[in-house]
Amino acid sequence: MAEGSGTRPGETAETATGTPVREYRMEELAAAAGITVRTLRFYRERGLIPPPRREGRIAWYDDHHLARLRTIAALLERGHTLNGIADLTAAFESGRNVREVLALPAPTEEEPVRLTPEELADHFAGEVTPENLAAALDLGYVLTDGEEFIHISRRLLDVSAALVREGVPLAEVLKAGARVREHAEALAGLFTELLRAHARDGDMQRLRPLAKSVVEAELSMALDRQLRGDTP
Structure with a gap:
């Protein structure tokens, strides 16, 4: 029996959690994605899509594979090469899954943004390289x-995209972000220590805006001094 043939075309299977999932034979998946079976085999051999589920000699694909094929097509339309897409896929699959951090209890004022790979590429046209994604x-x-990304902060996403549009390479934006992270952690530690030493229990969140205001004011004045060429 040839790979992808069987007596259950389009059968709905179940995941380990009992959630139904549509399954496709190779020919059905290729047709749904608008590509040839030969192209589908090539993508699989290149590691661009995950291996199918095997049942004897029959290979079954699902909607996860279809979504990946549509992403590949969209990225190709945006000028990415297959080698670049393969590298992006490797970086993508090595990243932290959002489920690993959902249990973190720390509150945040930042609004997360859900993005498809195509939307992420559109935000940073030509700059979403495997190195930058990593x-x-x-x-x-x-x-x-x-098959999607979650950016942890709409503000950071918008600012980063704006800087790239102004000609700042995304790699440099990310390097600056790493340095800012170090200083931000130090400032947060300073204020946390201060409030823990002198504020009442339960006041940490209520007084949080005061710490932000101090940092914003100092940063604003520091930028003024730097732009004037003054020394502190």
Whole structure:
């Protein structure tokens, strides 16, 4: 029996959690993605899509594979090469999954943003390289969720995209972000220590805006001095 043939075309299977999932034979998946079976085999051999589920000699694909094929097509349309997509896929799959951090109890004022790989590429046209994606994943700016990304902060996403549009390379934006992270952690530690030493229990969150205001004011004045060429 040839690979992809069987007596259950389009059968709905179940995941380990009992969630139904549509399954496709190779020919069905290729047709749904608008590609040839030969192209599908090539993508699989290159590691661009995950291996299918095997049942004897029959290979079954699912909607996860279809979503990946549509992502590949969209990235190719945006000028990415297959080698680049393969590298992006490797970086993507090595990143922290959003489920690894969902249990973190720390509150945040930042609004996360869900993005498809195509949307992420559109935000940083030509700059979403495997190296930059790996750096963003390492910083925790970007998390993975299935076939999509979660950017942890709409503000950071918008500012980063604006800087890239102004001609600042994304790699340099990410390097600066890493340095800012170090200083921000130090400032947060300073204020946390101060408030823990002198504020009442339960006041940490209430007084948090005061710490932000001090940092914002000092940063604003520091920028003024730097732009005037003054020394502190």
